[in-house]
Amino acid sequence: MTKNELLDKLAEKYDDWMNMAKSFWLNEEDASDLVQEMFVRIFDYVKDPNKIMYNETELNTFYVYVTLRNLYYSKLTYNNKFVSIDDHMATLDKTYFCEEEFGEKNRKEYLEKVFSNVDSIMDTWYWYDKKMFELYYRTDMSMRDISSETNITLSSIFNTLSNAKAQIRKKLKEDYEEYKRTKE
Numbered sequence: 001m002t003k004n005e006l007l008d009k010l011a012e013k014y015d016d017w018m019n020m021a022k023s024f025w026l027n028e029e030d031a032s033d034l035v036q037e038m039f040v041r042i043f044d045y046v047k048d049p050n051k052i053m054y055n056e057t058e059l060n061t062f063y064v065y066v067t068l069r070n071l072y073y074s075k076l077t078y079n080n081k082f083v084s085i086d087d088h089m090a091t092l093d094k095t096y097f098c099e100e101e102f103g104e105k106n107r108k109e110y111l112e113k114v115f116s117n118v119d120s121i122m123d124t125w126y127w128y129d130k131k132m133f134e135l136y137y138r139t140d141m142s143m144r145d146i147s148s149e150t151n152i153t154l155s156s157i158f159n160t161l162s163n164a165k166a167q168i169r170k171k172l173k174e175d176y177e178e179y180k181r182t183k184e
Helices: 003-012 014-022 028-045 061-075 085-089 099-123 127-137 143-150 154-182
Strands: none
Touching: 003 014, 003 028, 014 028, 014 061, 028 061, 099 127, 099 154, 127 143, 127 154, 143 154
């Protein structure tokens, strides 16, 4: 397979990549930018396109996900220091925190509620899930680093973090909808 054929394969799944990028809480425009950067990164750095294929027809979606995630996190760094989950929450899609809609005081109150809710959600989790989430989001350890230091499989860590993010996303969306209803 040539690099151009690989790009064609990647382009066929553009909507899937966009959904992955949006799962990082990006708006449409930022998600599109991230996906485009992923195309460039794979084209520039993958020497043998066959290495990111499961077989002759299927792309390794996990490889693409990791590339997107790494590009996303590289944008969240400042002076080579990992940005904490709290700092990350403040960079979420501006539609959640629109000052014109809520005002500065309400925005700050809402952000405090969001941070408090993340902690409350975490308090309900099994200790293992909570520890994995804290290690991954509140330190500069990658999933691979956590796996090598704890001897926990990478797939277990990935699944735990995916489930944790889904729970947080669901709860925060419910809280946001409730907040909007109170302002009507």
